[in-house]
Amino acid sequence: MIQLLFNTLSLAAAYSLLAIGFVLVLNATGAVNLAHGSFVVVGGFLAAGLGSWLKLPGAVVLPIVLAGMMIIGGLLSLIAYYPLRNRPAVSVFISTLSMSAILETATLLIFGPSPRVGPPILSSGAIQVGDVALNVQSLSTVLLAVVLVAAQYVIFSRTVLGKRLRAVAEDREMARALGMNVNAMIVITFGIAAALAGAAGLMFANTFYITPGDGEAYMIKTYVAATMGGWGSLRGAIVGALFVAAFEVLVPSLPLAMPSLVGALPSLEALFSPIASTIWLYLAFLVVLFFRPQGLFGEAVQQRA
Amino acid sequence: MKYILETRNLSVRYGEIAALNELTMYVEQGEAVALVGANGAGKTTLIKSIIGLLALSQGELLFDGADVRAVTAHLRARLGIGYSPEGRRVFPGLSVRENLEVASFSNAAETRRLIDQMYTIFPALKEKERSLGWTLSGGQQQMLAVCRALMSKPRLLLLDEPSLGLSPKLTDEVLWRIPEIAKAGTAVVLAEQNLTKALEVTDRAYVLRVGTLVLQGASSELRSNPSVRKTFLGGL
Numbered sequence: 001m002i003q004l005l006f007n008t009l010s011l012a013a014a015y016s017l018l019a020i021g022f023v024l025v026l027n028a029t030g031a032v033n034l035a036h037g038s039f040v041v042v043g044g045f046l047a048a049g050l051g052s053w054l055k056l057p058g059a060v061v062l063p064i065v066l067a068g069m070m071i072i073g074g075l076l077s078l079i080a081y082y083p084l085r086n087r088p089a090v091s092v093f094i095s096t097l098s099m100s101a102i103l104e105t106a107t108l109l110i111f112g113p114s115p116r117v118g119p120p121i122l123s124s125g126a127i128q129v130g131d132v133a134l135n136v137q138s139l140s141t142v143l144l145a146v147v148l149v150a151a152q153y154v155i156f157s158r159t160v161l162g163k164r165l166r167a168v169a170e171d172r173e174m175a176r177a178l179g180m181n182v183n184a185m186i187v188i189t190f191g192i193a194a195a196l197a198g199a200a201g202l203m204f205a206n207t208f209y210i211t212p213g214d215g216e217a218y219m220i221k222t223y224v225a226a227t228m229g230g231w232g233s234l235r236g237a238i239v240g241a242l243f244v245a246a247f248e249v250l251v252p253s254l255p256l257a258m259p260s261l262v263g264a265l266p267s268l269e270a271l272f273s274p275i276a277s278t279i280w281l282y283l284a285f286l287v288v289l290f291f292r293p294q295g296l297f298g299e300a301v302q303q304r305a
Numbered sequence: 306m307k308y309i310l311e312t313r314n315l316s317v318r319y320g321e322i323a324a325l326n327e328l329t330m331y332v333e334q335g336e337a338v339a340l341v342g343a344n345g346a347g348k349t350t351l352i353k354s355i356i357g358l359l360a361l362s363q364g365e366l367l368f369d370g371a372d373v374r375a376v377t378a379h380l381r382a383r384l385g386i387g388y389s390p391e392g393r394r395v396f397p398g399l400s401v402r403e404n405l406e407v408a409s410f411s412n413a414a415e416t417r418r419l420i421d422q423m424y425t426i427f428p429a430l431k432e433k434e435r436s437l438g439w440t441l442s443g444g445q446q447q448m449l450a451v452c453r454a455l456m457s458k459p460r461l462l463l464l465d466e467p468s469l470g471l472s473p474k475l476t477d478e479v480l481w482r483i484p485e486i487a488k489a490g491t492a493v494v495l496a497e498q499n500l501t502k503a504l505e506v507t508d509r510a511y512v513l514r515v516g517t518l519v520l521q522g523a524s525s526e527l528r529s530n531p532s533v534r535k536t537f538l539g540g541l
Contacts, residue, residue, distance in 0.1 A: 160406060163399065167407045170396045177356050177390070178408045179382030179457055 002132050008242075008249040010138035010207075013145030015241035017200040018218060019225040020152065021193030023237045026226070027169035028189040029085070031092035035076060035100035036197055037219025041212055042103055043069050043198025044118055044205035045111050051119030058121035058202050059140070065202050066195040072103075073194025074187045081190070082183065100215055108212040118205025141203045148199055149238075152192070165189055224281070228288055229297050236297030244281060251277035307370045309334045309461050309492045310355065315364035317347075317354050324350040326516045327364065332461065332494060337487040339503040339524060340496040342513035342536075348496035349391050350516075352465045355494070356388045357381045369460065383410065387459030387491070391466045393450040397439035401430055404438055404449055408456040416456075423452035426482060444475035451479060455486070462486060462493045468502065480506045504528045512536055 018040065025033045043065055050061045080095040121140035126133040156162035168175045168185040176182045204210060204218075225244050229236025252274045288296065310332040317325040325347045332338050340348045353359040355366065357378035366374050373381055382388065396404050405423060409416040424431035427448040433441060441449065447467055454462055464483070468476040476499065483506045487493050497503035504510055504524040512520035512527070514536055520527065527533050 163403050164407045166399060166403075167396045170398055171394055173358060174390065174394045174396070175407075176378045177358055177382060177388045178453065179379050179410060180407065181379050 003134065004249065004253055006134060006138050006142075008245050010135075010141040010203075011249055012238075012242040012245035013142045014200045014203045014207075015221060015225055015245055016238045017145055017148060017196040017203075018222045019229065019237035019241045020149065020234055021196040022222045022226050023232060023234055024165075024169075024189050025193045027232050028165065028186050029081060029092070031081060031089050032096070033076075033081075033190070033193070034093060034096040034219060035080065035103060035215075036096075036193065036222055037215035037217070038100040038103040039069060039073065039194045039197035040201040040204060040218040041107055041210065041215045042072060043194075043201025044210035044214075045107050045116060045201075045212070046198065047202035048116040048118040048205050048210060049111065052116075056119065057123065058119045058206060059144075061119060062121075062144075062199065062202060065198045069194040069198030070191035072198075074191040076103075076194070077187050077190035081186065085183075085186075100219070104212050104215050111212065113212065115209035115211045116205065117209055118202055120206045121203065124206070137206055141207070144199065144203070148196060152196070155192075161188070224285055228285055228295055230295030233295065233297040236295055239296055243284075247277050247281035247284065248274075251280050308332060308367070309369055310494070311365075311367040311370075312351075312355075313365040313367075315351075315354065315366060316362050317350050317359055318362040324516050325354070328513075328516075328518050330511050330518065330521070332492050334460070335487055335490050335492055336509065337483050337493040337495065337507040339507040339510035340494060340513060341498075341500050341503050341510055341533075344498065345515065346513040347516040348513060349465055351513075352388075352391075352463050352494065352496050356386055356463060382457060382459075385457070385460040387454035387457055387462040389447075389450040389454040389462070389464045389467060391469065391496075393443075393446040395438035395441070395446050395449050395453070397437065399438055400435050401438070401441070401449055402434050404453050405456050408453045410457055419456055419458070423455065426485075427452060427478075443470045444472070444478075447471060447475070447479055451482070455491070459491055462491050464493060464495045466496055466498065468497060468499045476502060483507065500533070501528075 018036065022033065022036045046065050046068055047058060047061055050064060051058065054061065076099055080099045081092055084091040084095055120137050121144055123136050125136050127136060156166055164175070164180050165185055165188065168180060168182050172182050201210065221244050225240030226237050227240070228243055229238070229240030252272055254272050308331040312328055312330050314327040314329055315325060316323065316327055328351065340351060342348055350359060354361055357376065361374060365372065368381065368384060368386065373384070376384070399407065402420065405420050406416060409419055411419065429445055430448055430452065433445055438446065438449065451464065451467060467479050471479065480502050483493050483495060495503055495507055504527055507524045509522065510524045510527050511518055512533055519536055520533060
């Protein structure tokens with residue numbers, strides 16, 4: 001049971017990195033970046049490629065993945081966002097969707113269609129804590145996510161650059177009129193978002209396989225986490241990620257955790273399959289949106305009456 | 306004489322509508338100049354075209370003798386134009402201190418010195434240092450917006466309607482800083498609907514009416530000029 005909760009936490013940690021990056025870009029540009037899921041694929045393949053080539057663990061490969069993804073994210077913003085920044089949001093919708101197809105097809109061309117496995121962050125064993133065996137990959141995923149979220153927090157609350165990134169997200173025109181180079185700030189924001197998503201890709205590439213077509217699934221989960229948590233809220237993104245991960249891990253394992261439940265309703269076993277858990281997730285998502293259309297943590301900054 | 310700001314036949318259009326018509330004006334170093342006029346006279350349009358948020362459709366715009374028409378807003382700010390917008394627009398999710406920090410382009414030590422200087426101008430801000438922008442009262446937000454515009458050590462400060470929504474007492478507190486700021490070497494352009502107050506705190510004034518300059522002169526003289534008041538009351 002503890003191992004189960006731990007897997008949930010580890011998955012949630014990786015999803016949070018995704019959702020936070022998505023929300024950062026959303027806040028900075030007001031635009032939805034539909035290539036965000038593809039950053040996971042590119043980051044995952046980068047990690048898998050480097051890992052098998054250098055024979056090094058993920059923790060060592062990570063800085064290279066982060067740096068590479070920052071460049072890719074920055075370039076993407078220059079190609080798919082910058083020329084369209086004064087157009088309606090739907091233009092960026094389409095341009096980032098195109099970029100996601102380009103990124104995934106490029107990955108397919110370079111690495112081929114077969115699934116790849118990335119290097120484990122530290123090692124792939126388990127450690128014994130009391131009478132529970134904890135998977136090292138899950139443990140290091142959680143740790144790494146905590147470190148990255150903390151680093152991100154320090155950048156945004158302690159450095160002038162981070163404070164300016166927040167100012168740009170809150171009022172672009174005003175930031176410009178005060179001398180901030182808004183276009184450069186947006187490139188940096190895309191870079192940070194891509195780096196976080198790439199780190200998530202590194203985690204997923206080992207925990208699961210990664211294939212070039214995975215971007216869409218990650219994109220949808222990111223979108224659900226960000227919407228459920230509250231459009232534009234970073235805290236909400238983390239809660240939303242936890243929510244998505246909980247459905248993915250916990251629902252299929254309910255019969256294991258509570259055998260009596262299935263014993264009573266044997267014909268309903270299919271309801272708890274991993275595939276059915278997706279249905280439950282989206283039903284719960286709809287229920288949340290029905291009662292709280294602004295999401296769980298909507299409106300981080302309030303209006304003074 | 307090189308002016309810190311000069312416009313020659315400056316016009317701005319919103320589509321078919323002319324918002325400003327061939328406006329020619331200047332501001333000397335270290336002086337405070339008022340732009341007065343009723344709602345819709347073009348004060349905000351002029352201020353926004355000076356900082357670079359609106360493009361001119363015609364005419365010239367010189368800052369410190371240099372043509373800045375092709376310079377984007379963020380570089381104009383770096384050249385030395387400070388801007389406090391209509392409606393204050395403080396960054397709501399940033400603290401008072403952070404609002405000031407992001408607008409400074411000096412090193413960390415100088416930024417700290419500037420912030421302390423702002424706190425001596427408006428002590429109310431120091432008490433609210435850690436509060437987020439949106440939690441401030443209107444008056445505090447206005448003080449913050451003015452200080453934020455001063456953080457880049459501008460040579461020209463643009464104040465758009467700083468009295469909007471403030472009590473008479475707070476209006477005084479904000480507007481009476483203007484002569485001090487000008488004396489310290491920063492020229493000020495003050496766009497105000499509050500005619501009496503604006504003429505009290507400035508050296509010269511331009512009176513606008515539906516996008517056209519109708520009167521100009523020393524503020525002290527315009528105060529006793531009956532046609533100024535008529536321009537206002539006459540409205541459109």
